Amino acid sequence: GEDVEQSLFLSVREGDSSVINCTYTDSSSTYLYWYKQEPGAGLQLLTYIFSNMDMKQDQRLTVLLNKKDKHLSLRIADTQTGDSAIYFCAERYNQGGKLIFGQGTELSVKP
Amino acid sequence: GAVVSQHPSRVICKSGTSVKIECRSLDFQATTMFWYRQFPKQSLMLMATSNEGSKATYEQGVEKDKFLINHASLTLSTLTVTSAHPEDSSFYICSALKTGVGTEAFFGQGTRLTVV
Numbered sequence: 001g002e003d004v005e006q007s008l009f010l011s012v013r014e015g016d017s018s019v020i021n022c023t024y025t026d027s028s029s030t031y032l033y034w035y036k037q038e039p040g041a042g043l044q045l046l047t048y049i050f051s052n053m054d055m056k057q058d059q060r061l062t063v064l065l066n067k068k069d070k071h072l073s074l075r076i077a078d079t080q081t082g083d084s085a086i087y088f089c090a091e092r093y094n095q096g097g098k099l100i101f102g103q104g105t106e107l108s109v110k111p
Numbered sequence: 112g113a114v115v116s117q118h119p120s121r122v123i124c125k126s127g128t129s130v131k132i133e134c135r136s137l138d139f140q141a142t143t144m145f146w147y148r149q150f151p152k153q154s155l156m157l158m159a160t161s162n163e164g165s166k167a168t169y170e171q172g173v174e175k176d177k178f179l180i181n182h183a184s185l186t187l188s189t190l191t192v193t194s195a196h197p198e199d200s201s202f203y204i205c206s207a208l209k210t211g212v213g214t215e216a217f218f219g220q221g222t223r224l225t226v227v
Contacts, residue, residue, distance in 0.1 A: 042204055043218040097143055097208040103154045
């Protein structure tokens with residue numbers, strides 16, 4: 001079956017880079033996503049990567065995909081206190097749009 | 112991006128009553144919507160896939176008679192929690208699938224349900 005794993009917590013200092021890691025099991029995934037959730041709110045799509053790509057950069061965000069190891073990472077450059085939130089990685093399971101989420105990584109940014 | 116509106120954002124109800132949650136895609140049509148449930152400090156658990164004009168597909172372990180889903184139009188899906196109990200208290204999030212050049216899921220703001 002499909003499974004997505006993330007570490008639960010990450011703490012960084014303001015201005016440092018944050019790297020959030022994720023592993024998945026379904027090698028047939030076509031898209032992999034990163035979502036941000038602030039307290040009491042829904043999910044905000046941050047970025048996504050197609051499975052035939054190795055890297056995607058979007059302003060402060062860099063996504064790296066190692067398809068062989070089924071490992072996905074999100075790097076946030078120059079992390080700010082406003083980046084404090086829970087970050088979920090998700091894989092799209094088949095073409096129907098169903099997403100399988102990891103447990104979420106709580107990012108804490110200290111001034 | 113696209114906008115998905117979920118209503119209400121917060122609701123408190125008494126045990127035994129029913130609560131309806133709406134999910135609307137405001138600027139696109141969505142034949143497919145998803146309903147998720149999220150417990151505190153936990154991930155999102157997919158409850159069901161809602162398809163416009165047909166019956167919803169429920170994930171294993173989700174009671175279809177308790178969580179009624181209606182997707183009567185291309186912009187609206189509703190989730191009704193029937194005969195709610197305190198253990199149904201949770202954060203419910205919907206997403207709507209926008210198809211086109213790329214297919215993406217956009218999420219509502221979530222509904223905090225508290226059953227007392």
